Amino acid sequence: MTKLNKTILPALGSGLVGATVLTALHETARQFIDEAPRADILGERAIKKGLKKAKLKVPPKDELYFWTLGGDLLSNALYYSLVGLAKPKHAVLAGATLGLAAGAGAVGLPGPMGLGTAPSSRTTATAAMTVGWYLIGGLATAGAYLLLKRRLR
Template sequence: MKKKKSARLPQALGSGLAGALVLTAIHETARRISPDAPRMDVLGMRGLRKILNQTDAPQPDHDTLFNLTMAGDILSNGLYYSLVGRGKKVWRRGALLGLAAGVGGVVLPGPLGLGEAPSNRTRQTQLMTVAWYLLGGLAAAGASRLWSKSRK
């Protein structure tokens, strides 16, 4: 018997959230340890400031900006990784989505006017950026598989 489509949504969202939390934990831990660690938090804060400037909205203080950025990162990455979904090719989808996000994290900030240094400063920074987004995608895939097994 096939599960209802509505039963798939909590699994997709939950596994996406798991991937986003793993990614954020890696980023936040590494930035405190390594000077070459990607600073996606800086890119996020720059992006949020840019949006607030364009809308003439008040600028929050640094701590509020950081917290809003972290919440936005977890939400947006969670929704993105929820595309991993479920099924037989979940590991492949997780890897491909993670790699695409990692490459985008290296390539897109410059053209978007956010600066290149936070994710593109050294070869090591670039590799960490791609690897960590890949790990987020694989964490989402793993969470999806665990969810599937626990529901059987």
């Protein structure tokens, strides 16, 4: 295996693990917790807004939901894969930092972006869950990264 593959594969694989953990948290919690963050709603709004701006047809709601899940998984996996820029001994710090930064962005950016604030920060509990779940995703990414780096030595 080339040196490049030993660097890129653990980063991308661990990013996908973190994104999957984050999405599973969002999707499960929204079924049971009234104040749970609604990343699905933010994603749907973002996709609709982009398609309308590009003068493209917006898919039906059920189809839009799957576009949103796919977009969330892809974008979060690529974002969390930035953990690969850190040395393995700093992976946990990098994962936590990435998670906290993403959580803060998910709380603070939707309003200025015209996507509304309720899905990620309608209550203090909603905002705390948003940040906490992105942090968990970052920590899951770090754990997966360390495991994959060890396996690919």
